[in-house]
Amino acid sequence: MEVYTEALAENSAIISTTNSxxxxxxxxxxxxxxxxxxxxxxxxxxxxxxCLANFxxxxxxxxxxxIIVLLMYYGFGQLVT
Numbered sequence: 042m043e044v045y046t047e048a049l050a051e052n053s054a055i056i057s058t059t060n061s062x063x064x065x066x067x068x069x070x071x072x073x074x075x076x077x078x079x080x081x082x083x084x085x086x087x088x089x090x091x092c093l094a095n096f097x098x099x100x101x102x103x104x105x106x107x108i109i110v111l112l113m114y115y116g117f118g119q120l121v122t
Contacts, residue, residue, distance in 0.1 A: 068075045
C-alpha cells in the first residue's frame with residue numbers, strides 16, 4: 042500500500058508540473074485519424090444496412106409463416122366441414 046501511495050504522489054507531482062495540453066490532436070496534425078474515422082463510418086453504415094435488411098427479412102419470414110399457418114388453418118377448416 043505504501044508503494045502504491047508513493048507512486049500516486051509521484052504521478053500527481055508529474056501531472057501538476059506538466060504544462061501539456063489535454064486537447065485531442067486535430068485532424069491537421071494527424072491525418073491518419075481522418076482515414077480511420079472514414080473507415081469506421083463506412084463500416085457502421087454497412088452494419089446498419091445489414092441490420093435493416095435482417096430486420097426486414099425477419100418480419101418477412103414472420104409474415105410468410107403467418108400466411109402459411111392461416112392457409113393451413115383455413116384448409117383444415119375446409120377439410121373438416
